[in-house]
Amino acid sequence: MRKLLIVVLMVNALFEGLVGALLVFSPSSAVPDGSAAGISFAVNYGFAALAIASIVLWTWSEKDNLKTMGVVLGILSTFHSGLTLATAMTMTAESGATPTIVHGIMAILCWILFFNRKKWCIS
Numbered sequence: 276m277r278k279l280l281i282v283v284l285m286v287n288a289l290f291e292g293l294v295g296a297l298l299v300f301s302p303s304s305a306v307p308d309g310s311a312a313g314i315s316f317a318v319n320y321g322f323a324a325l326a327i328a329s330i331v332l333w334t335w336s337e338k339d340n341l342k343t344m345g346v347v348l349g350i351l352s353t354f355h356s357g358l359t360l361a362t363a364m365t366m367t368a369e370s371g372a373t374p375t376i377v378h379g380i381m382a383i384l385c386w387i388l389f390f391n392r393k394k395w396c397i398s
Contacts, residue, residue: 276388277395280338283384287351288331290377295324307369327354341396348389355382
């Protein structure tokens, strides 16, 4: 379980960090029609993705702490579950199913880790 935790935290940090940086620094790459509302949404989501990626950096040294991992995995589970639903509800031919699948897998893994955190947490 501990190895799975490390993999999930690293994947979350890398995936959300890279997507966040792309959306903040190049929002037009995610909004083909260049609409102002789309660009604004992309930048806002980019900063949210960077924030959720940063949770790993803020709490890495506490990955053995039961309470800390409860909060971190609870936040990540909620975030990825919500985005699974949101991307499924707003899926288009252009966006495809990839975001829904990725967030769905991350949500499932985070929930599994959340409910099994007593297996590796020592404090």
